[in-house]
Amino acid sequence: MKFVIVLVALFALASARPDAEVLKDVRNVEPESYNYESETSNGISQQESGQLKNVGSEHEAIVVHGSYSWVDEKTGEKFTVTYVADENGFQPSGAHLPVAP
Template identity: 90%
Template sequence: MKFVIVLVALFALASARPTDDVAKDVRNVEPENYNYELETSNGISLKEEGVLKNAGSEHEAIVVHGSYSWVDEKTGEKFTVNYVADENGFQPSGAHLPVAPQ
């Protein structure tokens, strides 16, 4: 009986394998814009949007704008970090973050 179950499972796995044409199509999918939002019951929230910039050029880059926030459990204070991530790196900003001198 165990042999039959293993055999059926292997057959199902082999049947579910995508063909080369399908795999080729998936690999050739161009990146698209994306966005998402998430909020948890304990006050954590995330929001992010990404856009492909200069597609197909030598200077192609993904530009991401987003923010995340949380509530300090001890003080109840809400903290928020806004950020941009692009060809210049990750650039966060927030009222509670130190700022480098000019």
């Protein structure tokens, strides 16, 4: 659920800036999988793919792999978060994120 919130926030950020143009928007949705990639002119990019596992069973679930990036307007530094979302929850990683001991 958290990854959905993050993606919605990134889409909102991209659409809130009138100077950002969509450079790439590729989507593919199938019955048991999906993937998409998008990129805007202000340095925001994202990609994600999901695959249904244990299809038809009581334990049917989707496993999602993805990443999103943005460029800090003040420093010009690029930040990237990669993540997996599955039965273990949302698991982000990035050089700028703290790591649990």
